[in-house]
Amino acid sequence: MSGHDVLATIDLGGTRTKFGLVRDGELLAAAAVAANAQGSLEAHLYKIVEQLRVMCARFGTTLEECRGLGLLSTGLVNNRAMRVLTTNGKYDDAINFDFPGWARARTGLELRMENDARGALIGEWRFGAGRGANNIVMVTIGTGIGTAVISEGRPLTGPHFSGGNLGGHIIINSGGRRCTCGAVGCLESEASGWVLPLLVKEHASHGESSLNGMEAIGFTELVAHAADGDTCAADVWAHCLRIWGEALVSFIHCFDPERIIVGGGVMNNPHPVLHDLRKSVANLAWTAEGQVEIVQAQHPDEAGLLGASALFYAPTIKPGLIHP
Ligand SMILES: [Zn+2]
Secondary structure (H helix, E strand, C coil), rough: CCCCCCCCEEECCEEEEEEEECCCCEEEEEEEEEEECCCCCHHHHHHHHHHHHHHHHHHCCCHHHHCCCHHHHHCCCECCEECCCCCCCCCCCHCCCHHHHHHHHHHHHCCCEHHHHHHHHHHHHCCCCCCCCEEEEEEEEEECCCEEEEEEEECCCCCCCCCCCCCHECCCCCCCCECCCCCEEEEHCCHHHHHHHHHHHHHCCCHHHHCCCCCCHHHHHHHHHHCCHHHHHHHHHHHHHHHHHHHHHHHHHHCCHHHHHHEEHHHHHCCHHHHHHHHHHHHCCCCCCCCCCEECCHHHHHHHHHHHHHHHCCCCCCCCCCCC
């Protein structure tokens, strides 16, 4: 197989790094390794590139023959100079790391990069739940809350590269809980995966709760215990759903999207999360002309790699035109 139309892709997440080969929106091969985000980025990337070489060989091509290397990173990313600007404690050597120079030296490939949430939205926009829309907000609810925005046919970037990306850090509770970002009362510090154990512990009936004493409390445990009638779990879950619904209303009021894509670990449970979110939006959003569609991410695991490949495609969309 010729590699000339194949993109090598890497998605540097906070806990896992995914990588793979993509051709025309089709993931030919993919794998993931633990992120090791406290270690050196350069050492981590060295191992990923070796594995990409093995992957290419399986398809009868070489990494050097690929069309380019698309890379997503957590933190704010300057997608013009191809630099990571902030890492929030992950891969401290990523800041000022010369990604294009590294890619040329290690692989001979041109590199393009983007923030991971924006990259995942680009993947859904080109190849998944965002197809046909030119104004999209994507909200990923997992350990934290990530957001990204397509506005009038373009990924919103902004002069400081944070455009649309900090939706998890809109302040929803004045004087509320301290967030990892340094602010207080952020959406993410009031209702997200990392704050669940604290929300449970602070609940008035925590002492009698079936969650009391549990080491790890994620959405799966919370929803299961709520379904079994545990008051603490049910209240915390209802609190999260209410806050997320209200946050979507705020995003609608900020960005006027035609569609909101919801993804992340919270969708992997039997509770119909979208139903609750749609109800909040129907009750609270100021949408004078038409409702906003609220849909589930189509490629929860692959959107980042697909989006990383799409960084090499010429934009087919111009503001004001409808996506073909
Ligand atoms: Zn925050």
